[in-house]
Amino acid sequence: MRRPGAVRAWWRLFASETGLIFRRPRNLAMLAVLAFVPVLLGVALRLFGGPGEGEADGAGAIFTQIAGNGLFLTFAALALLVQLLLPVSVAVVAGDGIAGEAGGGTLRYLLTAPAGRTRLLTVKYAGAVVFSLAAVTLVALSALVVGLVLFPAGPITLLSGTTVPFAEGLLRIGVVVLYATAGMAALAAVSLALSTLTEAAVGAIAATVVLVIATQVVGAVPQLSGLQPYLLTHWWSGFDGVLRDPVATAEMGRGLLVFAAYTVIFGSVAWARFTSRDVTA
Amino acid sequence: MSEQEQRRTRRGRAVRWGVPIAAVAVVAGAVGAGPVIAAVQGAPALPERTAEQLLADAVRAGEAGPRPMSGTLMQTSSFGLPGLPQVTGATGSSPTALLAGSHELKVWYGGADKVRLALPGRMSETDLIVGGGQAWLWESDANKATRIKAGSEELAAHGAGHGRGKGTDHGAEHGPGKGTGHGPGAAGALPEGATPQQIAQELLKKADADTAVGVTSNEKVAGRDAYQLTLAPKDAASLVKEIRLALDGETLTPLRVQVYAEGSAEPAFEVGFTTVTFTPPAPENFTFTPPPGAKVEEKSFSELTSGHAARQDEGERMKDGAEVVGTGWTAVAVLPFSLRDLQEGRPEQAAGGEAAGDATAVADALLKSATPVSGTWGSGKVIRTKLVSALLTDDGRLLLGAVTPEKLVEAAGRK
Structure with missing residues (x-):
């Protein structure tokens, strides 16, 4: 008797939450910036050409491929944005989740229903995940359009040197979008956990961003390379396996496991903290 | 409340x-x-075999040639080189990068004339594809395909020969010094020859009177039941604690080689499969057509490895002046060597560009960490790593061996 009602109530709350997220001017501004970066990247590469021979190394190597095929702009844009700009946007939304309501004095009213805390937390997390998916998809679509307008399209050359049809290239982009979203969803769990610890949304957001940057610094120190497999940031750009032939699933599988571990640990921390703390605001 | x-x-x-x-x-x-x-999950149900039976079967299996297979090889080194400079960066395609950290190599093997090796990097890949009488080197970061003109048989033969040479390095000296010396050519980008098959063949020959050999039959490597052969030197002056070689229980293909240094629980050098399947790989792996828009070059095999050849010449020259003191695990190589040569850089190396720069940087870092020693024979500098010690004497000799520095000092006295 109570179940269907609870599910309906969850969906009602979820609908209102996503509505709020996507109506917020600052979130829309962030999405606009995210969509603009691939345009900037595409135009810059079109005007000035890619890195010359010998200049390209490491992650920069992918830029040389864009000139040959517009689809590569999508992979390049995602690989670039997934490092900082996407995490920052996700942190703003997820870090605002609980702390924002507490700071605004609205948390009390949201929690009037019994068993409301777990529901509110899952709704907040689901909202952040939907925002992550929207942000990653938007970057991919923007890059796709810019890539197709400015650069030749057609069969796509993989990193292994083999060529696959355009449609399969699109399919592989879809896989990358889902992988990057999973990575951002793991960060959203971290950010939400921080959000339950404070009543100042800015504090939770800043803490998440600082954490991301600190993790990347740790990941960049060669002497600490043994830690890399445990760092969340290390796996965000680990989707190059889809560009190989045959598709290298092992590394992406490991990445997804890391994302799942972070989501479970920080999700449960958020839950334990939020359901046991005193709400005064 | x-x-x-x-x-x-x-x-x-x-x-x-x-x-x-x-x-x-x-x-x-x-x-x-x-x-x-x-x-x-433990105790795999492998029939017990003695070391002799296992060796014989393995050699027989080796003579029949490797089976078609595909898998992922992981190479991990921690030689304990003191304070290596930044050259061991994350890109991993520079040969010096092989001195530290982990490296992954994918292998598809369909027969002597059907081989594909892939060295994945972040957002890049280097492939060597041999098949259909053609051999291609594909470098995705340069968007460049190089057709290697030599016949595939010649290529395969050279590859095997090179591999065996490298195997000797690890078997006899475990020399990080050798690792730095790979040619600047593109072929040097692949950690060639580091398959367990080739390294293991050399090791099997080395099992000798000064070695304690043991066998266990309950190893698991890449999810497969395996035998493990352990070779431990009997001489206490050796820095090698033991060498472990895992052989697949069914096909007796070497799956993993680990070299343990004295007094450390983790292997100092390890190369082994993390995944492996003994089914013929899909034929698409052995065909290559340069993608549209790629730079296509054609080079003969000797052009591609010219730097390497020069190094081999140099190696020969050094070997002429070299002598070996002692035998077996505690053999010490004595080479004529002058510090000035190294610092000024040899002409071949100067031509080699970046790789040579890396090698010099490594050498500089090593020399900085050297400790001075002296004896009745004069004085010098000694560098100790987990597996190898090197002694550079002021009278222009370089002593190298997988032995304790004391043993080197002693060997230096025996002029």
């Missing part, structure tokens, strides 16, 4: 915080449990 209610709330809190603690425990367990689970 009554006292009872407060107590209940407090207990509720403790229970709730139990959930994340359990989550952390589960994840930590999953990270740490891989080897444990493998151990519990």
